[in-house]
Amino acid sequence: MAPKVDIKPKRQKKRKSRTQVTSDSESSSDEERREPEPNSPAEQADEAVEGVRSAGSSAGPKALSDGDVQNLFTKYLMQRATIEFADDLNAIRESDDFKGASSLQLLVKALEQGNASFTTDEQRRVVCSATKSKDTS
Numbered sequence: 001m002a003p004k005v006d007i008k009p010k011r012q013k014k015r016k017s018r019t020q021v022t023s024d025s026e027s028s029s030d031e032e033r034r035e036p037e038p039n040s041p042a043e044q045a046d047e048a049v050e051g052v053r054s055a056g057s058s059a060g061p062k063a064l065s066d067g068d069v070q071n072l073f074t075k076y077l078m079q080r081a082t083i084e085f086a087d088d089l090n091a092i093r094e095s096d097d098f099k100g101a102s103s104l105q106l107l108v109k110a111l112e113q114g115n116a117s118f119t120t121d122e123q124r125r126v127v128c129s130a131t132k133s134k135d136t137s
Helices: 030-031 041-058 064-082 087-093 100-117 120-137
Strands: none
Touching: 064 087, 064 100, 064 120
């Protein structure tokens, strides 16, 4: 009788997945030539922050009424959310079930509901810090 020989299967190397696919023709100079989109979320947010800062600096932070603070805070929060979630918001807007002005209004209302988690004092602090950071720069 022949002795039994245990044959182990060969290990196959695991392939690493590619995280970024680029073509050979694409170079860094191509990226430099691309012009930024007009009214990109970052530009819109910068404009909103400037608006919050200018409104807050024209009147002292304590001189602003609660309604003014809430409006400035809402504007600031919406612009920051637009920056932070830009890719996700674009994916939502491009989806098949996102059609018409009513969908946009629903999205805006949903984002505005984040204000309810902040007290008026916290909102005032954010508006004041946005004002102070503009004054120092």
